[in-house]
Amino acid sequence: MDFSRPGFSPWRWITLVASLLTCGICQASGQLFISPDSLIGVEKHRTILTLENVPEDVLEYSWYRGTDNSTGNMIFSYKPPNTRHPGPLFSGRENVTRAGSLVFKMSAVNDTGNYTVEVDASNGTQRATGWLEILKLGNDPGITANASANTSTLVEGMDSVLAECLTNSSNIKWYLNSVPTSGSNRMTISSDGKTLVIHRVSRSDYSLQCTIEDIPEIIQRSEVIRFSVSYGPDYVSLWTQPDFFAGVLTAAIGSSVQLECTCFSRPKPKYHWIHNGSLLSISEENMTLPSLSWEQMGSYRCIVENLETQLAFYRDVTIQPPQLGPLPTVNKEFYIPGYWVKFLILLAIAGGVFVCLILAYTLFLFCSTGKTCHKCPCRPVRQGDEGERQRRKSLL
CATH class of the missing domain: 2.60.40.10 (Immunoglobulins)
Incomplete structure (x- = not known):
């Protein structure tokens, strides 16, 4: 007291x-x-x-x-x-x-x-x-905050915030998003508790406040400093009707095609559409082609841009007509009954076997003739070979 x-x-x-x-x-x-x-x-x-x-x-x-x-x-x-x-x-x-x-x-x-x-x-x-x-309670604590950028245009992961609790009390607590907080890998509190630094603001950071508790169970609070943290775009996705696969949307001439580009971003991003390299005048996330023409075929790109974070991402899709089927041909079918097929197969096998036997027999005869020609009676006899002559006579 x-x-x-x-x-x-x-x-x-x-x-x-x-x-x-x-x-x-x-x-x-x-x-x-x-x-x-x-x-x-x-x-x-x-x-x-x-x-x-x-x-x-x-x-x-x-x-x-x-x-x-x-x-x-x-x-x-x-x-x-x-x-x-x-x-x-x-x-x-x-x-x-x-x-x-x-x-x-x-x-x-x-x-x-x-x-x-x-x-x-x-x-x-x-x-x-x-x-x-x-x-009688003393004055409520005051609070000031200085940021690397205006607190209304903070960028996630880039800007930092330095806050100071204006009080002579030593019983100071900090509340981030109405929850008591202490030092962390992205937040530092001074030894006397009067200064808090957020090194990298997050999209989940929206308010900061300091309190003192000089009298038990009586909490005096400062005013609340509110943040507006910009982030994104991220999780950019492209939805189409009809559906596309592997970046290709197949649609017939005269059909209706819808394209929608969505993402998570703060503030709301700007949308740009490019068709075959040419910038379109559409600046909304939705684009509808009510009656598809040949000139509207080709590649489309949706670009999502956040002017605060200076980040941009895009998604692509190509619209093409259905592929033409094969040219019509005259159907000339030749039908062979099943028993004829079996007969022709057996005939082909038999013919093959017969040809193989003829070739084998011819080869056998050729080889046999080559071995016996040495004893053929028609073989010429050299002069003076009397023994050979006598042997031939005896054979006759």
Whole structure:
């Protein structure tokens, strides 16, 4: 607690300590008291003065501003189960719960002071007084962001962001896309937590905020810095009707052809269509040829361009007519019954075998004649070969 805070005097601290000691004594004796944990509130937040050791069979709860339970100091009274009466000091922000606790919907600094509760039960009446201190929060943190480009024209994977949380607090947390974040491979936070650097912005980055938590469970937030990150084009695809295969679309003359080029991109990209090397005037993602002509045949290219990221991609398709079938021919079929086919096959085999036998026999005769010619009677006899002559005679 900050004792130097304006409006906080030492006697109030003494009173608060005395109240805490008194509550401890009351707790030990079983008497009614206001919980010490509820005696400190925060400006512009809900504050609840909680009762402890509440007796049974309560008939009425009455809350007063100050230590005097006079009618003029009454804030609110509640008779279970459903009877509620505002008092002269009711401001419209107070209420009493079923358990008898006093609730401030939106606490203010001037709510600081003593509060007294009177509880009427079937076995008697009890009172308790406590000092409520409403703390005034400091200013919300500020935030600044400097980017390598204007934060409204950041490019994914290229631009960076330097953000600074303007506060003297050391309890700083950063929220990227409303989610608490810490350092990563593309993000660095300084040791004092006041500076955050996003080295490479992503298409998923859309907001940045810093917070401080000097009082437990009370979070003060800076304004939100919003990004607009450009990306793409990517995932460019080409849809056609009728469908195309391997980059070729087959369509007949006079038929309808539709071409559609789609992609993921921010901002919306520009579309360009090229036909056989000539730029068309169409600047939309869709192109329709209601009655295909010969002049519209050929290659088409869809170019998708993002002026912010300076990236462009394209897809190609070729439109061609159906291929012509073979020229018509006169059907001259010659039909042979199956038994004739078998006969001709057997005849061909037999003929082949016969020819092979003739050739083999001729070869055999030729070889046989060549071996016996040496003993042929017609062989000439050399003069003086008397023995050979006699042998021939004997053969005759």
